[in-house]
Amino acid sequence: MEYKISNGNKPLSLVCLIAGVVMLISALVCDFAKKSLMLFGSDCRGAFLVLGAVGIFLGLFFFPTEKHHRKIINIIFLFPLLFAFAVTVIIPLVLGIGYSFTDWDGIRVKNVVGLANYTKMFTQPSFIWSILITFLFVLFNMILVNLVAFLLALLCTSKIKGMGFFRAAYFLPNLIGGIVLGYIWQFIFSNVVTKWTTALSGNQYSMLSDTKTAFIAIIIVYVWQYAGYIMLIYITGLNMIPLDVLEAAAIDGASRLQTLFNIKLPMIASTITICTFLTLTSAFKMFDVNLALTNGTGSIADFMGSYLTNGTEMLALNIYSTAVVENKYAFGEAKAVLFFIILAIVSILQVKITSSKEVEL
Amino acid sequence: MKKKALTLLMAGVMAFSLTACGGASTNSGSTDNSGADSTTTEAEADADSSSSDKTVSGDAIRLLNGKPEIDAQLQELAAKYNEETGAEVVIETIGGDTNASDELKKMYQADNMPDIFVIEANQAANWDGMLADLSGEEWTDKTGFELTDDNMGTIGFPYTVEATALGYNADVLSAAGVDPASLTSPDAWKSACETLDSKKDELGITAVFGWCAEPANLGWSSGTHVFGQYLDAGLKADDTTYIDMLNDGGKIDDARMKSFAEFVGMMNQYSDPALLVDGTYDNQVAGFKDGKYAFITQGNWCVTSPEDVSFEVGFAPYAFEDGINTIIAGPPSYWVAYQDGNVDGAKAFFNWCAGDSAQDILVNKAGLVSPFDDCQYEATNPFYKSMKSYIDAGNYSGWHTMLKKDGLQNETCQVFADYAKGSIADADAFVETIKKVIESYYAE
Numbered sequence: 035m036e037y038k039i040s041n042g043n044k045p046l047s048l049v050c051l052i053a054g055v056v057m058l059i060s061a062l063v064c065d066f067a068k069k070s071l072m073l074f075g076s077d078c079r080g081a082f083l084v085l086g087a088v089g090i091f092l093g094l095f096f097f098p099t100e101k102h103h104r105k106i107i108n109i110i111f112l113f114p115l116l117f118a119f120a121v122t123v124i125i126p127l128v129l130g131i132g133y134s135f136t137d138w139d140g141i142r143v144k145n146v147v148g149l150a151n152y153t154k155m156f157t158q159p160s161f162i163w164s165i166l167i168t169f170l171f172v173l174f175n176m177i178l179v180n181l182v183a184f185l186l187a188l189l190c191t192s193k194i195k196g197m198g199f200f201r202a203a204y205f206l207p208n209l210i211g212g213i214v215l216g217y218i219w220q221f222i223f224s225n226v227v228t229k230w231t232t233a234l235s236g237n238q239y240s241m242l243s244d245t246k247t248a249f250i251a252i253i254i255v256y257v258w259q260y261a262g263y264i265m266l267i268y269i270t271g272l273n274m275i276p277l278d279v280l281e282a283a284a285i286d287g288a289s290r291l292q293t294l295f296n297i298k299l300p301m302i303a304s305t306i307t308i309c310t311f312l313t314l315t316s317a318f319k320m321f322d323v324n325l326a327l328t329n330g331t332g333s334i335a336d337f338m339g340s341y342l343t344n345g346t347e348m349l350a351l352n353i354y355s356t357a358v359v360e361n362k363y364a365f366g367e368a369k370a371v372l373f374f375i376i377l378a379i380v381s382i383l384q385v386k387i388t389s390s391k392e393v394e395l
Numbered sequence: 396m397k398k399k400a401l402t403l404l405m406a407g408v409m410a411f412s413l414t415a416c417g418g419a420s421t422n423s424g425s426t427d428n429s430g431a432d433s434t435t436t437e438a439e440a441d442a443d444s445s446s447s448d449k450t451v452s453g454d455a456i457r458l459l460n461g462k463p464e465i466d467a468q469l470q471e472l473a474a475k476y477n478e479e480t481g482a483e484v485v486i487e488t489i490g491g492d493t494n495a496s497d498e499l500k501k502m503y504q505a506d507n508m509p510d511i512f513v514i515e516a517n518q519a520a521n522w523d524g525m526l527a528d529l530s531g532e533e534w535t536d537k538t539g540f541e542l543t544d545d546n547m548g549t550i551g552f553p554y555t556v557e558a559t560a561l562g563y564n565a566d567v568l569s570a571a572g573v574d575p576a577s578l579t580s581p582d583a584w585k586s587a588c589e590t591l592d593s594k595k596d597e598l599g600i601t602a603v604f605g606w607c608a609e610p611a612n613l614g615w616s617s618g619t620h621v622f623g624q625y626l627d628a629g630l631k632a633d634d635t636t637y638i639d640m641l642n643d644g645g646k647i648d649d650a651r652m653k654s655f656a657e658f659v660g661m662m663n664q665y666s667d668p669a670l671l672v673d674g675t676y677d678n679q680v681a682g683f684k685d686g687k688y689a690f691i692t693q694g695n696w697c698v699t700s701p702e703d704v705s706f707e708v709g710f711a712p713y714a715f716e717d718g719i720n721t722i723i724a725g726p727p728s729y730w731v732a733y734q735d736g737n738v739d740g741a742k743a744f745f746n747w748c749a750g751d752s753a754q755d756i757l758v759n760k761a762g763l764v765s766p767f768d769d770c771q772y773e774a775t776n777p778f779y780k781s782m783k784s785y786i787d788a789g790n791y792s793g794w795h796t797m798l799k800k801d802g803l804q805n806e807t808c809q810v811f812a813d814y815a816k817g818s819i820a821d822a823d824a825f826v827e828t829i830k831k832v833i834e835s836y837y838a839e
Contacts, residue, residue: 140500141521156839220611225674240673242611243816329611333809333818341831343610343809358497360802361521 037179047096054089134368158337169336187268204262216326245332271305311384442767455483459512463490468761510736534749555763559694560722565707602667605688608815617811618804623796629719638795645837656822658715695778709781722793
């Protein structure tokens with residue numbers, strides 16, 4: 035479609051552009067210099083900034099070009115989104131990487147320390163431990179969440195009574211925030227579960243007071259929270275299986291198990307891939323339940339020659355407490371960069387694998 | 396043509412909505428700065444405040460409060476200050492799980508610093524060179540509790556004094572025939588515990604100690620306060636022997652730590668098992684208020700109103716060595732004035748706060764304990780009488796536990812928990828473990 039510019043106006047465009055740039059720059063300069071911009075008895079800094087930006091956009095819009103007009107319009111329309119994305123994601127990422135090479139304490143940067151934060155983090159036993167248990171947690175969760183969710187999905191696609199109720203009930207935990215879940219379960223573990231463990235084994239302390247059982251407790255809560263969500267995806271997958279295939283299998287005399295393993299599972303292979311990666315990435319980012327349930331406590335008597343006190347502290351929580359509790363913002367930032375790299379690799383793999391699966395289908 | 400007009404309109408709306416957001420924040424930024432910017436003239440500041448009625452007028456000082464429980468009383472304090480002097484103070488309270496020091500860092504990055512804010516003693520170094528020297532101010536003559544720093548001088552205004560030791564239920568102790576004044580040696584404690592324990596049913600108590608070493612939510616109690624007894628118990632308020640050792644690469648005094656560990660072992664032994672390992676602060680305090688425990692390992696903040704308890708309370712020292720007869724008392728945190736803020740306004744406010752009408756509100760309404768010698772109000776806190784008797788006799792130690800390395804409490808509290816649970820078997824193993832943990836934390 036040819037789009038004609040009837041009233042491109044070069045002088046107007048240039049005036050708008052130049053005025054806009056001047057106003058914007060003067061507003062920004064005043065802002066950085068902490069000076070107010072006095073005009074007609076009031077501070078016009080904010081107004082200058084607004085008018086400057088509007089001027090630049092108008093100038094671009096009126097710029098008499100046929101070739102690039104569409105491109106300019108596209109940029110103007112995309113700008114709000116790109117600007118927000120840059121301010122909230124790109125700039126913090128770049129700044130964060132920059133801070134990780136310094137000794138920033140959240141207030142000031144005193145020295146640039148180069149790679150010291152990065153080398154230090156791999157000699158810190160508590161951090162290595164956090165990485166290890168995060169991987170362990172991810173592994174357990176990937177298997178357990180998918181298994182539980184798939185079984186629930188099978189249950190909720192069978193013809194039992196009250197199916198709607200079951201679906202809603204299993205999905206509900208996912209609607210409660212992780213912090214709230216953590217505190218609710220903390221109460222359950224230290225007031226209800228202790229009654230059972232005392233009766234069964236004579237151990238009167240809660241699961242949360244011992245590192246191994248606390249780790250199991252976190253997994254239980256997380257599976258309980260997340261399985262309902264994954265279940266929904268599996269239900270959709272199972273409902274997508276064409277009925278004629280299932281009918282054909284039934285006519286051929288396939289048992290229920292045969293149908294499950296030879297028909298249903300292969301038919302929802304792509305759903306399984308998606309769900310696996312969803313659980314993988316979300317388990318890596320585990321933070322809120324970890325914080326509320328154990329706050330990372332738990333002791334490991336001997337790990338790399340140290341007595342660890344952060345037995346259940348996973349990566350995200352470790353980063354948070356390094357920065358905020360121990361007041362080592364730059365060190366936490368370096369750990370966060372590593373965390374970013376791990377997550378980026380996982381995400382790229384996910385995109386690669388799911389897209390190749392889609393081609394096969 | 397119509398289409399083009401629509402495009403133009405939408406582009407304009409988008410650009411405007413975007414820049415309007417940016418513009419608004421710059422505006423408020425500029426007005427906020429005006430208070431701090433000494434080059435701004437009076438007229439300009441007025442113009443600023445009139446341009447937006449939400450923002451603070453040029454002369455008002457902003458105070459960042461870290462104690463949400465006294466927010467209402469501080470608002471009242473600000474209103475009173477305005478009424479008496481005409482100057483304005485704006486109280487901003489940080490509460491819940493966000494701590495003030497974290498919020499301050501964000502405020503600093505956003506160039507939105509309050510004129511007065513709250514810090515703990517070990518955070519002074521973070522703000523090196525940015526806090527105003529308050530020495531020579533009138534109020535400094537009336538208290539011995541101000542915060543001083545080698546580089547910056549007198550920087551911290553004490554707004555309250557808190558004390559921590561073993562809080563006791565005097566009714567239970569007298570019914571059992573135990574004199575709290577005699578509890579100044581490990582042996583005396585031991586026999587007192589045995590007596591109380593043997594008369595549990597008769598006295599109606601569940602356990603001798605309401606001591607909770609749960610690390611996830613109560614780590615501050617074991618890791619900072621109880622650990623602080625190792626650092627300070629029995630020492631004069633300005634004696635920094637053990638905190639200096641600790642901050643010199645995490646060294647501890649083995650013999651002292653051993654005695655301390657034995658004392659903690661005794662607390663573990665006579666504590667309520669339901670509370671010891673996975674209790675909560677609420678359970679602990681509720682149990683003490685219900686008279687279920689003879690002692691509680693908290694401070695004067697756990698029982699703030701006389702209506703909370705139906706019995707007399709007091710403090711007994713952690714006498715893990717013979718002759719220890721002090722409680723830890725002092726300001727746990729301070730108000731400081733930001734160097735680039737309205738320092739004169741802050742100084743005037745501090746002087747006023749040390750005076751009678753402010754103390755009336757802080758002591759009688761907010762339930763704080765006054766750090767000032769000439770304060771005529773008796774705090775309503777049930778522990779106050781006991782606190783005062785220790786402070787008047789000079790038998791109080793400092794809050795040097797606040798000077799330990801940031802975050803150490805999160806490491807040591809786990810050791811207390813393991814000891815309570817029994818996975819650290821005895822006092823020797825406790826000393827060995829805590830030494831290892833502290834050393835490796837300081838080595839980082």
